[in-house]
Amino acid sequence: MSVKLTADSRPPRQPVKPSMRGHLREYGMILSLAVIVIFFEKMTNGALLLPLNLTNLVLQNSYIVIMALGMLLVIVAGHIDLSVGSVAGFIGAMAAVLMVQFHLNFIATSVLCLIAGGAIGAAQGYWIAFFKIPSFIVTLAGMLVFRGLCLVVLAGQSIGPFPPTFQKLSSGFLPDLVTGSKLNVTSLALTIVLTIAVIGLGLRNRIRRQRNGVAQDSALFFGLKIGVMAIIILGLGYLLSSYRGLPNVLVIMIVLIALYSFVTLRTTIGRRIYALGGNEKAAKLSGIKTERLAFLTFVNMGVLSALAGLIFAARLNTATPKAGTSFELDVIAACFIGGASASGGVGKVTGAVIGAFVMGIMNNGMSIVGVGIDWQQVIKGLVLLAAVCFDVYNRNRS
Amino acid sequence: MDAILEMRGITKTFPGVNALDNVNLVVRRGEIHAIVGENGAGKSTLMKVLSGVYPHGSYDGQIIYQGEERHFRTIADSEKLGIIIIHQELALVPQLSIAENVFLGNEQARYGVIDWLAVMSRTKALLATVGLDEPPETLVTHLGVGKQQLVEIAKALSKEVKLLILDEPTASLNESDSNVLLELLLAFQAQGITSILISHKLNEISKVADSITVLRDGATVESFDCRAEPISEDRIIRNMVGRALDDRYPKREPAIGAVLFEVRNWSVDHHRHAGRQVVKNIDLHIRRGEIVGLAGLMGAGRTEFAMSLFGRAYGRNISGTATLDGEPVDLSSIPKAIGHGIAYATEDRKHLGLVLGSSIMHNISLANLDGIARHTVIDDGRESRVANDYRRQLKIRSADILQIAGNLSGGNQQKVVLSKWLYADPRLLILDEPTRGIDIGAKYEIYTIINRLADEGKGVLMISSEMPELLGVCDRIYVMNEGRLVAEMDRAEASQEKIMRSIVKAGEMAS
Numbered sequence: 001m002s003v004k005l006t007a008d009s010r011p012p013r014q015p016v017k018p019s020m021r022g023h024l025r026e027y028g029m030i031l032s033l034a035v036i037v038i039f040f041e042k043m044t045n046g047a048l049l050l051p052l053n054l055t056n057l058v059l060q061n062s063y064i065v066i067m068a069l070g071m072l073l074v075i076v077a078g079h080i081d082l083s084v085g086s087v088a089g090f091i092g093a094m095a096a097v098l099m100v101q102f103h104l105n106f107i108a109t110s111v112l113c114l115i116a117g118g119a120i121g122a123a124q125g126y127w128i129a130f131f132k133i134p135s136f137i138v139t140l141a142g143m144l145v146f147r148g149l150c151l152v153v154l155a156g157q158s159i160g161p162f163p164p165t166f167q168k169l170s171s172g173f174l175p176d177l178v179t180g181s182k183l184n185v186t187s188l189a190l191t192i193v194l195t196i197a198v199i200g201l202g203l204r205n206r207i208r209r210q211r212n213g214v215a216q217d218s219a220l221f222f223g224l225k226i227g228v229m230a231i232i233i234l235g236l237g238y239l240l241s242s243y244r245g246l247p248n249v250l251v252i253m254i255v256l257i258a259l260y261s262f263v264t265l266r267t268t269i270g271r272r273i274y275a276l277g278g279n280e281k282a283a284k285l286s287g288i289k290t291e292r293l294a295f296l297t298f299v300n301m302g303v304l305s306a307l308a309g310l311i312f313a314a315r316l317n318t319a320t321p322k323a324g325t326s327f328e329l330d331v332i333a334a335c336f337i338g339g340a341s342a343s344g345g346v347g348k349v350t351g352a353v354i355g356a357f358v359m360g361i362m363n364n365g366m367s368i369v370g371v372g373i374d375w376q377q378v379i380k381g382l383v384l385l386a387a388v389c390f391d392v393y394n395r396n397r398s
Numbered sequence: 399m400d401a402i403l404e405m406r407g408i409t410k411t412f413p414g415v416n417a418l419d420n421v422n423l424v425v426r427r428g429e430i431h432a433i434v435g436e437n438g439a440g441k442s443t444l445m446k447v448l449s450g451v452y453p454h455g456s457y458d459g460q461i462i463y464q465g466e467e468r469h470f471r472t473i474a475d476s477e478k479l480g481i482i483i484i485h486q487e488l489a490l491v492p493q494l495s496i497a498e499n500v501f502l503g504n505e506q507a508r509y510g511v512i513d514w515l516a517v518m519s520r521t522k523a524l525l526a527t528v529g530l531d532e533p534p535e536t537l538v539t540h541l542g543v544g545k546q547q548l549v550e551i552a553k554a555l556s557k558e559v560k561l562l563i564l565d566e567p568t569a570s571l572n573e574s575d576s577n578v579l580l581e582l583l584l585a586f587q588a589q590g591i592t593s594i595l596i597s598h599k600l601n602e603i604s605k606v607a608d609s610i611t612v613l614r615d616g617a618t619v620e621s622f623d624c625r626a627e628p629i630s631e632d633r634i635i636r637n638m639v640g641r642a643l644d645d646r647y648p649k650r651e652p653a654i655g656a657v658l659f660e661v662r663n664w665s666v667d668h669h670r671h672a673g674r675q676v677v678k679n680i681d682l683h684i685r686r687g688e689i690v691g692l693a694g695l696m697g698a699g700r701t702e703f704a705m706s707l708f709g710r711a712y713g714r715n716i717s718g719t720a721t722l723d724g725e726p727v728d729l730s731s732i733p734k735a736i737g738h739g740i741a742y743a744t745e746d747r748k749h750l751g752l753v754l755g756s757s758i759m760h761n762i763s764l765a766n767l768d769g770i771a772r773h774t775v776i777d778d779g780r781e782s783r784v785a786n787d788y789r790r791q792l793k794i795r796s797a798d799i800l801q802i803a804g805n806l807s808g809g810n811q812q813k814v815v816l817s818k819w820l821y822a823d824p825r826l827l828i829l830d831e832p833t834r835g836i837d838i839g840a841k842y843e844i845y846t847i848i849n850r851l852a853d854e855g856k857g858v859l860m861i862s863s864e865m866p867e868l869l870g871v872c873d874r875i876y877v878m879n880e881g882r883l884v885a886e887m888d889r890a891e892a893s894q895e896k897i898m899r900s901i902v903k904a905g906e907m908a909s
Contacts (some may be wrong), residue, residue: 271776275764
């Protein structure tokens with residue numbers, strides 16, 4: 001009511017260019033990640049970005065990132081899933097029993113486990129979507145149930161080790177097709193392909209937006225952004241290649257990140273999930289099958305939890321009753337640090353991934369520096385609070 | 399008569415906009431002073447300055463209240479002096495009782511312990527003053543909007559009000575509830591309470607106001623004294639919009655074709671109470687190119703009827719037959735209804751119509767995502783073309799199509815809702831209170847859009863509580879009362895009296 005409007009038919013104004021403040025909000029997350037990286041790089045005297053440690057960082061955080069992709073959809077849809085850690089632990093246990101005790105091969109096991117994950121998600125999603133029971137409660141129950149079942153399946157013991165082929169899921173690297181080089185040439189080549197793809201997609205989007213007269217960044221800013229992105233990807237790729245190459249998990253992760261970015265930004269189902277979380281009633285009255293959609297986000301979450309459970313089990317090379325404990329907190333924190341809104345409808349895949357790495361790098365950096373696990377938790381909690389405060393402050397200002 | 403309130407040279411700027419520009423307002427003691435103006439003219443901003451929502455220092459100018467210059471820093475400051483404002487959006491807690499709401503923040507307590515006896519008896523007295531016949535223990539959520547409004551007024555009265563400000567109190571009320579409220583204002587006036595009434599509805603203002611101040615674009619245009627001379631509505635409108643509105647309704651030559659949509663024996667039960675019918679045996683048809691009105695009081699079951707047609711979005715035990723182009727049609731789910739070319743634009747834009755946090759573009763495409771996608775992949779180029787197209791056609795005033803829907807004014811939000819349904823390309827468009835809470839200029843534009851749809855051969859069913867609007871726009875009007883259709887009339891024979899008479903008569907027959 002406070003904006004002046006006249007009744008005459010004023011012609012639509014020219015699209016305005018996004019302001020610097022808009023940029024700050026959009027790239028604030030990336031900036032804070034950069035600050036954290038630089039801070040720990042200094043504090044650890046350069047140990048953070050050593051190829052070995054970088055590889056470790058990827059391996060340590062892969063399962064969090066993968067679950068954060070599913071959690072982002074759940075949160076955007078206006079729900080929450082507290083059971084993901086327990087589900088991951090349970091699936092790890094199930095995989096161990098199938099492979100170690102029943103000697104099933106690793107492919108059959110993985111497929112069965114992913115199906116089981118989907119079924120678990122479906123079981124929880126059913127109550128949430130069709131019976132309208134709050135997801136907080138259903139998944140809190142799920143958290144207890146699957147932690148318990150994990151103990152039951154393992155009979156309270158750790159089970160391992162796994163067949164070597166399964167371990168490769170987590171500890172393997174892309175094989176180098178060119179031998180004799182100190183660098184992993186295949187990995188480097190893949191990195192270059194990825195860089196070109198990112199630049200190409202950026203340009204394509206820009207051209208399309210230009211053609212349709214949608215507001216966009218200035219050419220300088222766009223060039224700068226793409227340039228920095230290319231340098232970072234190439235730099236990280238080079239560092240990883242100089243150690244043992246791209247980890248298998250990283251490849252899985254990149255494919256999933258690309259897939260989920262695409263689904264959220266460019267497909268009708270993605271758009272419907274945002275509408276569902278933004279205003280469920282309006283979405284329903286626009287012909288969106290809201291119940292089915294909420295159900296599917298939980299099925300998807302279950303599958304990704306299962307995948308994360310497999311990767312985590314493979315990484316430890318044993319399934320333990322404690323596996324996956326408090327993963328849900330890291331995963332949820334990653335989404336919120338990455339700018340997702342607790343009330344639904346808002347959040348980005350890239351944000352959740354960055355959020356996961358903010359947490360991961362802090363874990364890793366503080367461990368190297370020698371901060372105790374006690375203070376690590378305090379600091380991580382404060383960072384989560386600060387990140388969300390910053391986001392809310394920015395939103396209120398604009 | 400002396401002035402209870404004088405606001406001199408009030409100027410308030412927000413970054414980039416001059417919301418108020420040297421506004422002067424004089425309210426005399428004991429009068430009912432109406433402030434009119436289009437949405438965005440600055441009425442609410444002015445009242446926020448007065449009540450201390452915008453603290454002293456954040457605006458320029460003087461506020462003189464009861465002979466002294468006042469510097470209100472918070473709402474509490476102004477309330478202490480008897481200035482009470484009732485906002486357009488009601489500020490009641492639905493899950494608390496009437497009594498608890500009336501004394502919320504002003505609890506009748508000693509050492510923090512509430513004296514319930516005092517609360518209940520005082521509430522009862524207050525409810526009697528405002529003419530609300532409900533026990534004080536009733537939860538507010540069980541009251542209709544009209545009664546909730548009365549609770550708000552009772553709450554204001556509990557605070558020794560001297561100057562009562564009502565911001566569009568009748569916007570969501572039907573005619574009889576509005577009348578109750580206006581009578582109440584006159585009764586308060588007799589007791590010496592001064593009121594400021596902000597409203598869009600000129601007929602109400604001419605009924606009760608002693609003087610009128612017109613705001614336009616954040617400035618005072620004119621102040622009238624209605625007691626000195628009778629003021630014509632046309633003159634007020636001319637001042638509000640800055641130009642003459644020769645006709646409030648655009649002209650149209652109806653080209654009416656064959657029957658497009660027909661329902662027979664349509665009955666619906668309340669969505670929570672099976673067995674309680676809210677829609678009873680309705681027979682209704684709509685022709686191509688025809689605008690059909692559905693008149694009635696609030697609670698007559700019009701929205702329930704419309705939503706039950708639209709994929710059973712409301713109700714249970716829905717029975718009856720629906721035909722489209724003479725063929726029986728399955729409307730059992732919303733996607734099916736949309737698929738058959740039926741659209742329902744809700745009366746509740748904010749809660750049911752828009753995803754407020756999303757852009758204009760995303761809202762427009764929401765009901766027809768397949769139209770902008772190929773194999774479920776969204777073509778963002780096509781999407782922005784579609785959105786730009788509707789923004790231009792419907793004159794949606796915004797920075798661009800990426801602006802967030804929640805930041806638009808009511809009229810522009812309504813245009814986004816209409817765009818969404820136009821893009822779904824319906825054959826039958828059901829519009830539920832399409833101009834509620836919208837200023838006169840935007841209303842005219844909405845009527846033009848409705849006319850254009852009819853001219854394209856679509857059928858339009860328009861629900862409205864404003865009878866002049868139905869008479870001005872519709873080709874044929876059905877009247878609904880207590881779940882039944884009680885009358886049907888052509889444009890030529892329809893009049894406000896006739897509609898009212900059929901409602902009253904039906905009520906008498908029922909009782």
